[in-house]
Amino acid sequence: MNKKMMVVSAHAADWCTRAGGTIRRMIEEGWEAYVLALTFGEHGESGAYWKANPDSSFEACKVCRKQEAECAAASLGIKSIEFCDYGDYPLEMHEKEIRSLTKKILDYRPSVILTHWICDPVNLDHEVTGKAVISAVNAAGMTGAVPGARPMSFLISFSLKQPCPIPSSASLKWTPISI
Known part of the structure; x- marks a missing residue:
């Protein structure tokens, strides 16, 4: 298995506040991480930015969010982070976006994909993302989903009863969050 x-x-x-500790631990275990942010969160996830910069623009907010995410990624040892700029609140993932996500999965060929849970009544952008990833993963397993690409299979699994000890890297999770 590749790492x-x-x-x-x-x-x-989202990735650093929800999975930063896991990502850091896996990087320490020799894993390579690639983060794909579907949006900058310029509409609904940037309250502090808009409070401090009420006369700013969406473009300026995106630049700030990109810099913050890149600094957070560097602090965890992530070497690759990409932004799609699909726009948030609402995030809409249609055929074009899901095909693009499928191609990114097939190009990178990860053995693990971390994303949002598919049932998030509080933040529908998270739910849309989780469902889009499942659609893209399913498509990635089909010959012809991306012409010329070799399909790949995934086992989709999650257990609420799985023990999850808090690793020594837990404190490192707070570094990118505080940036």
Whole structure:
């Protein structure tokens, strides 16, 4: 098994607040991480930015969010982070976006994909992201989903009863969050 992990995040900072400790631990264990942020979170995830910069623009907010996410990624040892700029609140993932996500999965060929849960009544952008990832993963297993690409299979699994000890890297999770 290759040690490549893909993290698909609805907004620029979701991945570090929800999975930063896991990502850091896996990197310490020799994994390579690639983060894909579907949006910058400029509409609904940037309250502090808009409070401090009420006369700013969406473009300026995106630049700030990108810099914050890149600094957070560097602090965890993530070497690759990409932003799709699909727009948030609402995030809409249609055929074009899901095909693009499928291609990114097939190009990177991760053995693990981390993303949002598919049932999030509080933040529908997270739910849309989780469902889009499942659609893209299913398509990635089909010959012809991306012409010329070799399909790949995934086992989708999650257990609420799985023990999850808090690793020594837990404190490192707070570094990118505080940036």
